Amino acid sequence: MGSAALESVETKLKSLMIDAQRGDAAAYEELLKLLGGHLRAFFRRRLSRDPDHVEDLIQETLLAVHNHRHTYQPTELFTPWAHAIAKYKLIDHLRRDSRRAAAPLPDDTDDAEALVENSLHDAATARRDLGKLLATLPARFRLPIEQVKIEGLSIEEAALRTGMSASAVKIGIHRGLKLLARTLLGGADAD
Amino acid sequence: MQTDVLIHVLASGLEPTPPGVARWRLLLALIGSMPVAITAMMLTLGVQPALTRVLALPMFWVKLALALALIGAAALALSRLGRPGASLGRVPVLIAIPCVLVWALALLVLLRAAPEARDALLLGDTWLVCPWLIAALSLPSFVAAVWALRGLAPTRLRLTGAAAGLFAGAVGASAYAFHCPEFAAPFIGIWYVLGMAVPTLIGAAVGDRLLRWG
Secondary structure, three states: OOHHHHHHHHHHHHHHHHHHHOOOHHHHHHHHHHHHHHHHHHHHHHOOOOHHHHHHHHHHHHHHHHHOHHHOOOOOOHHHHHHHHHHHHHHHHHHHHHHHHHOOOOOOHHHHHHHHHHHHHHHHHHHHHHHHHHHOOOHHHHHHHHHHHHOOOOHHHHHHHHOOOHHHHHHHHHHHHHHHHHHHHOOOOOO | OHHHHHHHHHHOOOOOOOOOHHHHHHHHHHHHHHHHHHHHHHHHOOOOOOHHHHHOOHHHHHHHHHHHHHHHHHHHHHHHHOOOOOOOOOHHHHHHHHHHHHHHHHHHHHHHOOHHHHHHHHHOOOOOOHHHHHHHHOHHHHHHHHHHHHOOOOOOHHHHHHHHHHHHHHHHHHHHOOOOOOOOHHHHHHHHHHHHHHHHHHHHHHHHHHOOOO
């Protein structure tokens, strides 16, 4: 990418971030989508031998960006800020990975089981996390989110399938996502 | 697909981010911890009995200026290091200047002193305890700095730990200056700097563990 192109990416992302800090959810969603694309390229290049973890890392980084968005100052460039977070997450991932690889061989059955559980868990975590979170929601929130946001049905189709009214489906999605966001953030976002 | 869902989750119900919140949190912790170090010094060591006489000595102010300059420089370093991607810029120079000035003064004093007086200028009466007491008095500010940093997002953990240690050491030194009976520049150049270096090194050693987030 030429420097002019890089500059226009920076300008775009930065203005979206400034709008997001003012509370503009649409700008924020656009920012995270654009950033997600950049992150995908960034992590793919650096995890070519470990493509299974690319999506995990993107999600972890987006979550970190979200939880620490108060550390971005509008007087500074956005790209170096996001890059530093992505790099931090990448190093953290590689360190955990090498620790796993360097772990001593298990010498009793307990350890062996734990090891297998661990690697099974790691592989499935990303795919399961969202499902697990969704499962904690009451059905009137969970079903609309699953059908509309994950399966890609229209509001009307979901309404037909669940027997809920269209507006109930819409409200369910909205409330459910809010609830999910709160669960995801936990206490980390006290500010 | 799931990443898109996550993004939608994160964006829905977005609240505005209050401007400057990162800086305020840090400032509050740093300023708030200083009276704690001074109170700890007063309760355990006690202020110089001859304080009014001490306050008239230029070297008391040199000592305090060294500590205060390093408090400022280290706080600036922390405000940068707590934000991902922010560069340190000239902050290392700001940290070096007060140290170099005190060392130059110390060298001057040593060169002009009679050879038999040099031991006393270097060691004073309290060289054995001075660095350790400064390091001990740095504890409250170290805890406060780590607390503040845990609400930010440092990505260079060892460096950030060292800066937190330097900040705390400088606060410890400024509090200790009101107790300390030594006023020779060589003494200050060695033992005060060493006293501040101890928490700095400890901070660098534990930064990785204390400051990891996410």
